Amino acid sequence: MTNDNTNTAAQALAEATAASMFARDAATQALGMEIIKMGPGYARMAMKVRPDMLNGHQTCHGGFIFALADSAFAFACNSYNVNTVGAGCSIEYLAPGRAGDVLTAEAIEQVRQGKTGIYDVAVTNQDGVRIALFRGKSHQVKGEVIGS
Numbered sequence: 001m002t003n004d005n006t007n008t009a010a011q012a013l014a015e016a017t018a019a020s021m022f023a024r025d026a027a028t029q030a031l032g033m034e035i036i037k038m039g040p041g042y043a044r045m046a047m048k049v050r051p052d053m054l055n056g057h058q059t060c061h062g063g064f065i066f067a068l069a070d071s072a073f074a075f076a077c078n079s080y081n082v083n084t085v086g087a088g089c090s091i092e093y094l095a096p097g098r099a100g101d102v103l104t105a106e107a108i109e110q111v112r113q114g115k116t117g118i119y120d121v122a123v124t125n126q127d128g129v130r131i132a133l134f135r136g137k138s139h140q141v142k143g144e145v146i147g148s
Contacts, residue, residue: 041109060097
């Protein structure tokens with residue numbers, strides 16, 4: 001059983017890890033993503049769909065939706081301050097994103113055991129419409145996000 005001090009420490013570590021990662025993540029920053037909420041094994045991020053993110057159908061290019069989901073996955077699986085990378089992932093596109101939409105990706109840890117984990121990410125628009133579902137498998141590597 002965990003106590004409030006353990007929960008508070010884990011939350012503080014998740015937030016500090018996210019701040020450290022975000023400061024070095026030029027790709028996430030360049031796409032205009034922002035961290036909305038962090039927790040152990042959890043991340044919620046948002047991104048506004050800009051006109052330069054539209055494909056030939058005038059909908060959000062799937063690569064940008066993938067990038068948002070992948071960033072949320074990365075922040076969630078690194079929230080324990082152990083360097084963690086993606087070992088594999090898949091995405092299902094359910095509805096188009098449009099110019100001006102604010103897409104939100106919510107990454108939730110499903111399991112973390114040994115050096116691997118599974119995370120599900122739901123991407124929705126500002127109206128709550130599901131745009132995509134992403135599943136990522138993580139693998140821990142050497143080192144910490146926030147160095148000692």
